[in-house]
Amino acid sequence: MKKAVILVSGGLDSAVALAIAKDEGYQCHALSIDYGQRHKAELKAAHQVATQTSVVEHKWLTFDLTTIGGSALTDNSIAVPTQSIDTIPVTYVPARNTIFLSLALGWAEVLSAFDIFIGVNAVDYSGYPDCRPAFIESFEHMANLATKSGVEGQSFKIQTPLIKLSKAEIIEKGLTLGVDFSLTLSCYQATDKGYACGVCEACRLRAKGFQDLGVSDPTPYLI
Amino acid sequence: MKKAVILVSGGLDSAVALAIAKDEGYQCHALSIDYGQRHKAELKAAHQVATQTSVVEHKWLTFDLTTIGGSALTDNSIAVPTQSIDTIPVTYVPARNTIFLSLALGWAEVLSAFDIFIGVNAVDYSGYPDCRPAFIESFEHMANLATKSGVEGQSFKIQTPLIKLSKAEIIEKGLTLGVDFSLTLSCYQATDKGYACGVCEACRLRAKGFQDLGVSDPTPYLI
Numbered sequence: 001m002k003k004a005v006i007l008v009s010g011g012l013d014s015a016v017a018l019a020i021a022k023d024e025g026y027q028c029h030a031l032s033i034d035y036g037q038r039h040k041a042e043l044k045a046a047h048q049v050a051t052q053t054s055v056v057e058h059k060w061l062t063f064d065l066t067t068i069g070g071s072a073l074t075d076n077s078i079a080v081p082t083q084s085i086d087t088i089p090v091t092y093v094p095a096r097n098t099i100f101l102s103l104a105l106g107w108a109e110v111l112s113a114f115d116i117f118i119g120v121n122a123v124d125y126s127g128y129p130d131c132r133p134a135f136i137e138s139f140e141h142m143a144n145l146a147t148k149s150g151v152e153g154q155s156f157k158i159q160t161p162l163i164k165l166s167k168a169e170i171i172e173k174g175l176t177l178g179v180d181f182s183l184t185l186s187c188y189q190a191t192d193k194g195y196a197c198g199v200c201e202a203c204r205l206r207a208k209g210f211q212d213l214g215v216s217d218p219t220p221y222l223i
Numbered sequence: 224m225k226k227a228v229i230l231v232s233g234g235l236d237s238a239v240a241l242a243i244a245k246d247e248g249y250q251c252h253a254l255s256i257d258y259g260q261r262h263k264a265e266l267k268a269a270h271q272v273a274t275q276t277s278v279v280e281h282k283w284l285t286f287d288l289t290t291i292g293g294s295a296l297t298d299n300s301i302a303v304p305t306q307s308i309d310t311i312p313v314t315y316v317p318a319r320n321t322i323f324l325s326l327a328l329g330w331a332e333v334l335s336a337f338d339i340f341i342g343v344n345a346v347d348y349s350g351y352p353d354c355r356p357a358f359i360e361s362f363e364h365m366a367n368l369a370t371k372s373g374v375e376g377q378s379f380k381i382q383t384p385l386i387k388l389s390k391a392e393i394i395e396k397g398l399t400l401g402v403d404f405s406l407t408l409s410c411y412q413a414t415d416k417g418y419a420c421g422v423c424e425a426c427r428l429r430a431k432g433f434q435d436l437g438v439s440d441p442t443p444y445l446i
Contacts, residue, residue, distance in 0.1 A: 063286035063326075070333030088371045095329035098369045102325040103286075106318035110293030135368040142361040146321045146353045148311045 010045030013119035097130035167209025233265030236342035390432025
């Protein structure tokens, strides 16, 4: 049975990416990262999502990006914006997906898992550079030069099944695969008990997706 | 004054890379990584090296790669080899330089430091894939697609001033720049007090470098 490492944040997108990997017949090894994010409640959601999907293993790695800061998600003195803007917002975390994929790559190489799933999306998203196809392609190329497995002729593939889907299409795909969205948490400033603010960009993108699809969002909102 | 992030392991090579960055006029921000390595004593050496070089800041990031394992440096059940072999040895840590450079990239972006120094070498080395020029070039390309700074037209450069030098040439360069090699520690299985084994590949490459140059190595060896 082929193996995959799947980055699971606790959000909607990665839950669907995990469900797709499972549906495609992969033995799923879920990886979640505690990087000191403001919305730590997403890690509890990640655990619930991984458990519901019956992954082989759910690993957590911890390191503290608040010592670097530079983002509203890793520096509490920077407020989470509640309005859309035309530029990359302050919720961008410098090099986050590069770091996450690097850690996933390390684990994948140890497991001899040559598929790494990440739920990035470049349609209904915040313009983060590390969600775009060009970034993913360049990471994949680099990964195969970086590793012993790559040198020995194996080929790592970064799987991004959601990258060209709208949020509504992602939710629809998840519902088809039995994803329980009540377990997921998208909000950048969720309370410890998992209540979403309803106004940050992650909340707004999520709400619009459910609305476009005409399905109700099971998320408990503060407002 | 232009800024740089320099990965400082505590070993000989990164001490010289740091000295070169300093000599080139960079404001130096040193980064060391506690990844659960067997030779934790190198972190004390890293601190001494960074202090001696009068860096602006020395940051440590901690995460535990022993939960992933797959290397003699992160899994104590795998012995450190004491003989050379023709293939990539078990001291290779999956995706280590990718992870290190990713963390350096995140910090560099926050600092607006567009030069990242790493003391990789592809001459007197252990054949690790993530020390080769092709890997470094691909990482640099990826970094500029991954980041907000890259999108906004800034360009990150991965600086590898040692990549084509022999170990003797690296030591010679360091001596010219005033590096105190007694502060550095290369051994993969150094004791907590900083005694080197003298037989692992890191020790053998180091010893040969000093020998080729005709200079005595200040490292305290167990044998």
